[in-house]
Amino acid sequence: MDLGPPVLARQSIFNHLVDDLWGAGHAEQMNDSLDTVFSALADPTRRKILSMLLEDDMAVTDVADPFDISLAAISKHLGILTRAGLIAQEKRGRVKWCKLQPDALRDASVWMQSFGQFEAVNLDSLEVFLRSERLLD
Secondary structure (H helix, E strand, O other): OOOHHHHHHHHHHHHHHHHHHHOHHHHHHHHHHHHHHHHHHOOHHHHHHHHHHHHOOEEHHHHHOOOOOOHHHHHHHHHHHHHOOOEEEEEEOOEEEEEEOOOOOHHHHHHHHHHHHOOOOOHHHHHHHHHHOOOOO
């Protein structure tokens, strides 16, 4: 079964619709940004770092403390989070601080909310419905 051309045609049509709505440059830029954010979020160490930064700004050495990896490895993770726009780093005196960027996930959140039309099934309501229709004992 060859599904190649129709799928590509639908993808192409969708891309043209997105281009028409936002302009080709904006859609391409948004895709690159989403790719970068989701790539950064794919790593459990980086997600843990983000969770830690929810509490407050932290010095890089404090971020590294709970992990059993080198400071250089933590710095690489922080660089990825910074490039994704999820955190900001700034030098205060001799100490480099990390701060969560609260608006960084906005595009990713909007993109994920577009799938909200597929809401989870409320199993309690389903059970009540099935009982009322006498389809469940």
